[in-house]
Amino acid sequence: MRDTATAPLDLSAVAFIDLQAQRARIGARMDAAIARVLAHGGFIMGPEVAEAEKKLAARCGAKHVISCSSGTTAIVMALMAREVGRGDAVFVPSFTFTATAEAPAILGATPVFVDVLPDTFDLDPLSLERAVAVARQTGLRPACVMPVDLFGQPADYDPIRAIAAQHGMWILGDAAQSFGAHYKGKPLGVCADITATSFYPSKPLGCYGDGGALFTDDDEVARRLRQVRVHGQGADRNENVRVGLTGRFDSIQAAVLLEKLAIFDAEIAERNAVAARYDAGLMGAVMTPVVRAGCTSVWAQYTICSPRRDRIAATLQAQGIPTNIFYPKPIHTQAPYRALPVASGGLPVTERLAQQVLSLPIHPYLSPEAQDRVIAAVRTAVA
Numbered sequence: 001m002r003d004t005a006t007a008p009l010d011l012s013a014v015a016f017i018d019l020q021a022q023r024a025r026i027g028a029r030m031d032a033a034i035a036r037v038l039a040h041g042g043f044i045m046g047p048e049v050a051e052a053e054k055k056l057a058a059r060c061g062a063k064h065v066i067s068c069s070s071g072t073t074a075i076v077m078a079l080m081a082r083e084v085g086r087g088d089a090v091f092v093p094s095f096t097f098t099a100t101a102e103a104p105a106i107l108g109a110t111p112v113f114v115d116v117l118p119d120t121f122d123l124d125p126l127s128l129e130r131a132v133a134v135a136r137q138t139g140l141r142p143a144c145v146m147p148v149d150l151f152g153q154p155a156d157y158d159p160i161r162a163i164a165a166q167h168g169m170w171i172l173g174d175a176a177q178s179f180g181a182h183y184k185g186k187p188l189g190v191c192a193d194i195t196a197t198s199f200y201p202s203k204p205l206g207c208y209g210d211g212g213a214l215f216t217d218d219d220e221v222a223r224r225l226r227q228v229r230v231h232g233q234g235a236d237r238n239e240n241v242r243v244g245l246t247g248r249f250d251s252i253q254a255a256v257l258l259e260k261l262a263i264f265d266a267e268i269a270e271r272n273a274v275a276a277r278y279d280a281g282l283m284g285a286v287m288t289p290v291v292r293a294g295c296t297s298v299w300a301q302y303t304i305c306s307p308r309r310d311r312i313a314a315t316l317q318a319q320g321i322p323t324n325i326f327y328p329k330p331i332h333t334q335a336p337y338r339a340l341p342v343a344s345g346g347l348p349v350t351e352r353l354a355q356q357v358l359s360l361p362i363h364p365y366l367s368p369e370a371q372d373r374v375i376a377a378v379r380t381a382v383a
C-alpha cells in the first residue's frame with residue numbers, strides 16, 4: 001500500500017489514492033494545526049498526541065490507546081509487552097503486508113503461516129487449526145494469533161477467538177488497513193486482546209508520515225506498552241524496567257491525524273459509495289469484494305479477483321488507470337520466511353489469490369466519471 005501514495009498530482013489521470021484532493025477539503029485547517037505545533041515546540045508526545053489518543057479511544061470504545069511511531073512498531077510493541085519470543089509460534093496469514101510476519105520474526109518468535117478464505121481474503125479458521133497442530137509437532141508453543149483485517153474489513157474474530165481460547169493463545173488484531181470498520185456491531189479496537197493500527201499516509205486514516213496506535217482494555221498490558229514505547233522506562237526516566245525501543249508518536253503527525261479524524265466518518269461513507277458503485281458496475285465481469293455479513297469495511301483497497309488479472313491490469317495501464325497487486329508474492333515464498341512452518345495442506349488459496357487479485361483505484365474523492373472509465377476498461381479487458 002505504499003508506492004503511489006505520494007506520487008505527484010496528474011490532473012488527467014485517475015489517482016490510485018488521492019491525498020491532494022483531501023487537502024482541498026482540509027488543507028487550510030491542517031496547515032494551521034501544524035503551525036500551532038511549530039509554535040509550541042513540543043514535538044514528541046505533545047498535547048496533540050494526548051488529544052489524538054483520547055479521540056481514538058472515544059471512537060472505538062477501547063479503554064487504553066497507546067499511540068506509536070508506525071504500524072510495524074505497534075505490532076512489535078504488542079508482542080514485546082506480552083513477552084513473545086524464541087520458541088513461540090505466532091500464527092499469521094501469508095496473504096498480507098510483510099510487517100505482519102516480520103514483527104514476530106524480529107523478536108525471534110516463529111511466524112507460522114495460515115491460509116485465507118477465498119471470498120473475504122482473511123484468516124481461515126480451519127487452516128489455523130491445522131497450523132496449530134503443525135506448530136505443536138515442531139515443538140513450538142502456540143502463543144498468539146494475528147488475524148489481519150485485510151483491505152479494510154475485519155477478519156472473522158468469533159471462530160478465531162474460540163480456537164485461540166482452546167489453545168491458550170491471545171489475539172493481536174492487525175487493523176493497519178481497517179481502523180474505523182466494525183465486526184458484528186463492534187468497532188475494531190475492541191475485537192482483539194490487543195489491536196494494532198497504522199497511520200501510514202495511504203491507509204484509510206493516515207497522517208503525513210509514519211505513525212500507529214495500539215488499543216487494549218487490559219490495564220497491565222497498557223502499562224507495559226507505555227513502558228516499551230520509551231525504552232522500558234519505569235517510574236522515572238533513569239529506571240529501565242524492561243527492554244523497549246523508541247516507539248513514540250510525534251505532535252505534528254498527531255495534529256494531522258486530528259484534522260483527518262474530523263472528516264473520517266464522511267470519508268468512510270464516501271469510500272463505501274465508491275465501492276457500491278464499483279460493485280454494481282463490475283458485477284458478473286469479475287469477482288467483486290465480499291464484505292462479511294454483519295460487518296463493515298473502510299475500503300483500504302477495492303480488490304477484484306479474476307483469472308484474467310494480468311490482461312485487466314495491462315488494459316487499464318494502457319488507458320492511464322493505475323492498479324496495484326496486493327500481494328503478488330505471499331510472505332511464505334519470500335527469502336527470509338521460506339523455511340518457516342505453514343499449515344498442513346499448504347496455502348492454496350493464498351497462492352491462487354497472488355495470481356488473480358487486482359486492486360483498483362479507490363479513495364473518497366474518486367469521481368463517478370473516473371469510476372466509469374475504470375469500470376468500462378475492466379469490462380473491455382474481460383469481454
Ligand SMILES: *Cc1c(COP(=O)(O)O)cnc(C)c1O
Pocket residue numbers: 001070071072073096097099100148174176177198199200210211212
Ligand atoms: C501497512 C501495514 C502494516 C505496517 O504499517 P506501517 O505503519 O507501514 O509500519 C502492517 N500490517 C498491514 C496489514 C499493513 O497493511
